Amino acid sequence: MARSKARVYTCCALMLLCVVAVIVCIAVLVRRKCPGDTFSSAAVAADSGRCSQIARDILQKGGSAVDGAIAALLCTSVINPQSMGLGGGSIFTVMDSSGKVKIINSRETVPGKFKSDLLKSCPKTFQFMSGGTLTAQDLASYNVTVTDAWAFPLGEYQMYIPPPPAGGIILSFILNVMKGYNLNPASLVGQQKTLAYHRLVEAFKFANGLKKHIRDPRFSSEEMARKFTEDSFAKHIQSLISSDKTHDPQYYNITPYLDSMGTTHVSVLAEDGSAVSVTSTINHIFGSKVVSPRTGVILNNQLYDFCGRVDNIFPGEQPPSSMAPAVLKSQSKTLVIGSTGGSMITTGIISALMNHLWFGKSLKEAIAAPVVFVDSQNAVKFEPGFDKNVIEALKALGHKHESAKYFFNVVNAVEKKDGCICAVSDARKLGEAAGY
Numbered sequence: 001m002a003r004s005k006a007r008v009y010t011c012c013a014l015m016l017l018c019v020v021a022v023i024v025c026i027a028v029l030v031r032r033k034c035p036g037d038t039f040s041s042a043a044v045a046a047d048s049g050r051c052s053q054i055a056r057d058i059l060q061k062g063g064s065a066v067d068g069a070i071a072a073l074l075c076t077s078v079i080n081p082q083s084m085g086l087g088g089g090s091i092f093t094v095m096d097s098s099g100k101v102k103i104i105n106s107r108e109t110v111p112g113k114f115k116s117d118l119l120k121s122c123p124k125t126f127q128f129m130s131g132g133t134l135t136a137q138d139l140a141s142y143n144v145t146v147t148d149a150w151a152f153p154l155g156e157y158q159m160y161i162p163p164p165p166a167g168g169i170i171l172s173f174i175l176n177v178m179k180g181y182n183l184n185p186a187s188l189v190g191q192q193k194t195l196a197y198h199r200l201v202e203a204f205k206f207a208n209g210l211k212k213h214i215r216d217p218r219f220s221s222e223e224m225a226r227k228f229t230e231d232s233f234a235k236h237i238q239s240l241i242s243s244d245k246t247h248d249p250q251y252y253n254i255t256p257y258l259d260s261m262g263t264t265h266v267s268v269l270a271e272d273g274s275a276v277s278v279t280s281t282i283n284h285i286f287g288s289k290v291v292s293p294r295t296g297v298i299l300n301n302q303l304y305d306f307c308g309r310v311d312n313i314f315p316g317e318q319p320p321s322s323m324a325p326a327v328l329k330s331q332s333k334t335l336v337i338g339s340t341g342g343s344m345i346t347t348g349i350i351s352a353l354m355n356h357l358w359f360g361k362s363l364k365e366a367i368a369a370p371v372v373f374v375d376s377q378n379a380v381k382f383e384p385g386f387d388k389n390v391i392e393a394l395k396a397l398g399h400k401h402e403s404a405k406y407f408f409n410v411v412n413a414v415e416k417k418d419g420c421i422c423a424v425s426d427a428r429k430l431g432e433a434a435g436y
Contacts (some may be wrong), residue, residue: 034420043423043435044068045267045412047083047340051075052425052434055268060436065270066094069278072266081286083264083340087297088282091162093149093325095334097272101149101160101327105318108302111138112315122307128288132299149327152229154179155357157328157335164214164225167322170207170346175353176234177203177241183358194393195243197372200354201399202241204374207346209253212309216318246398249378263323263340269414269421275336277325279345308376322346333417340429341408347373348409348426364424367411373404383407 034040044055055072063071069092077085084090092104111134115121149160152172159175161168178200181187187196213224227233240251263281281300282288288301305319322345328335339348348371355366370383381404382391395401410426414433425431 033418037422039421039423039435040419041421041436042271043269043414043421043433044072045414045423045425045431045433046072047076047264047266047410047412047425047429047431048079049425049432049434051079051266052423052432055266056434056436059268059270065268065274065276066092068268068270069266069276072268073264073278073280076264076266076280080264081298083285084280084282085287085298086295087287087292087299088280089300089302090278090280091166091321091323091325093160093162093277093327093338095160095275095327095329097270097274099273099329101151103147103149103162103166104144105147105162105166106144107165107318107321108300109138109142110303110313110315110317110319111135112141114303114313114315118303119306119310119313122304128284128290128301128304130288130290132288132290150229152176154328154353156330157333158330160327160329161324163217164220164222165216165318165320167214167320167324167346168326169214169225169228170211170322171324171326171349172229173210173234173237174200174203174207174346174350176229176231177206177237178350178354179358180234180238183354185360188359193387194390197390198243198246198394198397198399199241200350201372201374201380201394202246203237204347205246205252205254205378206237206240208374208376208378211320214320215310216320219314219317244397252378254378263342263345265325265338265340265410265412267336267338267412267414267423269334269336269416269423273334275327275334275414277327277336277338279323279325279338279340281323281340283342324349333415335413335415337411337413339409339411341410343376344371344373344407344409347371348411351409352411352413363413363415363422367413367424367426371407371409373407373409375402375404381407383409 042059044052046052051072054075055068058068058071089107095101114133150163151158151160265279268276283301288299290299302319306313325338339345351371352366355361355369356363370386373381379402380399410429412425414423423433423435425433
C-alpha cells in the first residue's frame, strides 16, 4: 500500500513538473512572437533617446515606473532645459500593478502676495512679467496633492485623467463628442473624411468655450467641471454641431485667451504592469528666461496661464493647464499616452487616439499623422502634410484658416497588447523610445 501511494505521488509530481514546463515553454514562445520593434517586458517613451534609455536602465535594475519617470524627467531637464526643469511643475498619472490610478499634482501655485493689477498687465506676446513676488514662505507652505484620477469609458477602455485644473477634462469632453459619431477606417474615405474633421474642429471650438470654467477646484465649483465629462453633455454638443457649416465665435461662448506652448512628456510601462504618464513644464520656452544665479535653475512663468481665462486669482491657486497625462486600461490592453505643446497638448493626444483606436492606424502612424489645431481665436491651422482636399473643403464650410509657424504637439506613448509592448517617441522632437 505504501509503495502504491509513493508511485501515485511520484506520478503526480512528474505531471506537475510537465505542466510547469509546458507553461514556461508557452511563455517563452509568446515572448518570441513579439515583432522586432517591440518589447516583451517594459518600455519608456521620452523626448530623447538618451533619456528613454536611462529610464529603461532604472527599470531593469528593479526601479518602479515612478522611478523611471523621474529619471527621464531629470535627464530631460539637462538635455532639453528649455522645456522643463526643477523650476517648473508636473502632473503624474500613476497606475499601480493592481490597476488603481492616482494623480500626483506638483503644479505651481499663486504666491501669498502678488501685484493687484497682475492680470491687467498680461502681455500680448510671450515675454514674462518680471519682478516676481515669490518668497521663502511660499516655498515652505507648498504641498503636493495626491488625488484619485477621474475615469470615463472609451470603447473597451477606461481612460484615467487628471482632474481640474489640468486639461484632462477637455480631452474627455472632445473624445466623448467624437465617439458618438462611430468613427472607423471608412471615416477617412471621401466626404466622410471632411465630415469627420469638420466635426472635430467644431468640438475643439466648443472646448475653447469651456476652458474658462476649468479652475483649481479649491477655488471654484467642481460640479460644473464634472458635467463636461458626461455623455449627456456630449450629446447636447453634438446636437449643436451642424454638418454643413460653422458659426461665429459667440455661438461657442468663446472668451479670447492666450495660447501657451512648451513642456515635456514621459510615458512608462513597467514589468509588473504599473504605469506612469507624466507631463512637466516651465511653461514657455526657457520659462521666465530668468535663471537663479545660485542654483542655475530656470524659473517658470506659470502665472501666464491665468491670462485671458480668469478675472481674479487667489493665493495658493494652481493655474489652469492643458497638461493631460492619461492611462487607458482594458482587460487585456494598456495604453500610456500624453503630449507636449501647451495649447496643442489636447490636439496631439486626440489626433493620436482617433487615428489609432478608431481609424485603425498603428501607434507610430497615429502619432506621426499631421494634426489640425484650433487656436484660442477659433482659427484653424493645419500641420504640413495635412490632406489638402480636406483643408479646401473645410474652408468652403466657412472655417477661418490661418497658417502657423510652428507645431509643438509631441506625443509619447507606450502600449501593451497581446503580450507585446510598443513604445513610440514622437519624431517631431527627434525622440526615441527604449525598452527590454
